Amino acid sequence: MLLALIFANPSILFRVSMFRGDIAKAAAKNQAKKWLPITLGPPHPHSRVFSAPASVRRDPQPATARLEVPGPSNAKKRSNARFSFNILSEEVDRLRAAVPEYLADAVRDSTKKTYSSFWERYKRFCNQNSLPLNDAESVSIFLIALAEKTENRKSSLLAKHALKYFLKLELPSRKSATDTYLVGRISAAISKKFGKPVKKTEGLKSETVKKLLSKLLSSGSFKDERTAVFILLQFIFMARFEEMARLSKSNVSISSEGNIQIIFPSAKNYEKWDARTSWAQGTTGGEIEPIKIVQGYLAKLSVKVNWLFPNFRKGRKGKINFCDKPLSYDNMLKLFKEALISIGEKPRGLHGTRSGAISEAANSARKPEREVTARHVRWKNPEMLDLYHELSLDNKLAPSRALGLYD
16 A cells, blocks of 8 residues: 555655665765764773764664774873773782882881881880870970980981871871871971071092001001001092991902902992992002002901901900801991091091092092092082082182272
8 A cells, every 4th residue: 555655646655765865875974974883882992982873883782882983093192091990809909918018118228127117116205195196286396305305306316207107108198197287397496496506517539538548558557458448449439438337348359450349238229220330440650559459458368258347256365257147337436436536536436438439539630520429439419529528718709809999
């Protein structure tokens, strides 16, 4: 009946053919747009998401089905886009458990040991006084008590860093009480009340080092020779005591060109320069020849001893019995002061050897580039060298001379 009606009326047949043509054109147009297949997975991190038009869906899809079309390749939008990983929940739990481990590795072992001491004292303090750990008032009271007991700001400020480290370690997702306004103001007040002018240790000069070495090496005593080699290497390598004390015999070597190489296993800030190794010229052309002094000392060390500066005891008939233990700070400081007094010099701290060498190099006419010196002394910031730079009288007068008054 329907077919008879269509063929009886040509206008209806024309409209049907036109409708079929419109469908074909629409299909071609949609093909030109290249609609992508519908996916049910997570959207691309840098994509714009559209719902697919019903006219191009070949298969029935749930209402949640979404179509991914890559978004614009705008660098700024990419950098601000939130990136997501498809990680199983078990893996997320493992990574979450690893956070404290990574935080713990963020500081050196020596620093961690110092921090642990303050943290244990703080926990006992809070426990005895029924105070919460991660609390601004608790931290403030502890810092004040520490400052008043020691009568200096150093211990209090160091304790603040220690508490911040462990509070972040114990509660990584919570704000540390050490970051609060109250603790910040209390720390500033402690610094103001208990701060003292910093007294710089008077640095050793090359002439003083020469006198020390001549005196110590001429005594014929192994103890004096050990002290002499310690002072010499600390001076030319501008090293800290802790860097020197942890040296083993294998860390020191002599190159074929006659230069001395030291690998500092406990070098501070070596990550900055990726360098534990330092070099120093082995010959001076004068009476003091570092290479000969070091070689003579190494030859006297027992093959059984590992440390470069070991402790020892004298046995029968003056025999040296080495101990498998490095020289302590207190012992070395005592020997250093005795050596200074023996040549008529004022006793001072061990750091004066390092600071004196740095200052002399910084003010020398042959001074190296800042980055070279920073690498040699294992500093993070080359600008630290400015603290050791001594201005000449002409440089000190230069600002006033620049005034028109002096024309």
